[in-house]
Amino acid sequence: MASRPGLWRGPIGPGAFIAVMGPSGSGKDTLIGEARRRVDPERTFFVRRIVTRPADGAAEDHDTMSREAFAAADAAGAFALCWAAHGLSYGLPVEVDDAIRQGRTAIANVSRAVLPLLRQRYRTVVAVHVFADPAILAERIAGRGRESGEAIAARVARDPGISLAGDDIVRIDNGGELAVAVDRMVSTIEATLAPQP
Numbered sequence: 001m002a003s004r005p006g007l008w009r010g011p012i013g014p015g016a017f018i019a020v021m022g023p024s025g026s027g028k029d030t031l032i033g034e035a036r037r038r039v040d041p042e043r044t045f046f047v048r049r050i051v052t053r054p055a056d057g058a059a060e061d062h063d064t065m066s067r068e069a070f071a072a073a074d075a076a077g078a079f080a081l082c083w084a085a086h087g088l089s090y091g092l093p094v095e096v097d098d099a100i101r102q103g104r105t106a107i108a109n110v111s112r113a114v115l116p117l118l119r120q121r122y123r124t125v126v127a128v129h130v131f132a133d134p135a136i137l138a139e140r141i142a143g144r145g146r147e148s149g150e151a152i153a154a155r156v157a158r159d160p161g162i163s164l165a166g167d168d169i170v171r172i173d174n175g176g177e178l179a180v181a182v183d184r185m186v187s188t189i190e191a192t193l194a195p196q197p
């Protein structure tokens with residue numbers, strides 16, 4: 001994927017960072033999990049996040065830390081990037097930088113709010129913006145079973161405080177058939193991969 005002419009890019013490369021973003025329930029973790037089964041594991045790095053939320057058996061497999069342990073890990077430089085949302089803290093381990101330096105494509109579910117930071121840190125960033133109608137989001141969040149009641153409405157209504165714009169954005173409509181969206185995710189990842197040795 002091309003860099004953005006005229007815009008300063010971060011130093012970490014040559015591999016790409018694919019930032020999967022979009023509202024809760026849009027299908028980010030599902031698309032990441034399905035795409036993972038179809039792309040070359042040698043040339044990709046699927047990032048296991050650290051979250052201050054107990055593991056829940058939902059689509060995402062993440063590491064769990066207490067708030068105190070998370071703060072200590074952050075202070076010790078364990079995270080390439082971290083952010084807060086929904087009353088939780090989220091971190092990406094620094095190993096993601098090593099994978100990108102090796103030329104691999106890293107794929108992670110991140111907050112829309114961190115896109116400017118990603119662009120400052122990595123040479124090649126592709127932001128995959130997954131979207132679906134709010135009514136579908138609410139239905140899917142309820143069906144997933146991790147949140148209930150007002151937490152569902154709060155997630156659907158959340159404003160990340162950023163408008164996603166730029167020629168590094170790929171929009172994926174996941175309001176319909178999952179297979180169609182997965183195909184688009186796979187081709188987006190494959191477009192960033194270094195040629196096979």
Ligand SMILES: Nc1ncnc2c1ncn2[C@@H]1O[C@H](COP(=O)(O)OP(=O)(O)O)[C@@H](O)[C@H]1O
Pocket residue numbers: 022023024025026027028029030031058059140141143144174175176177178179181
């Ligand atoms: N295209 C789709 N059609 C139907 N259900 C879907 C589709 N994509 C995702 N889901 C379901 O919607 C729920 C939310 O998906 P998830 O991947 O957890 O979203 P996110 O990570 O964006 O919050 C999950 O139960 C998932 O199985």
Ligand SMILES: O=P(O)(O)OC[C@H]1O[C@H](OP(=O)(O)OP(=O)(O)O)[C@H](O)[C@@H]1O
Pocket residue numbers: 021022023024025028029085086090109110111112113158159160
């Ligand atoms: O700033 P936003 O773009 O709104 O994103 C806020 C957070 O929500 C998502 O995480 P989480 O796994 O808790 O939620 P989700 O999978 O239901 O989206 C996303 O990865 C961010 O960590």
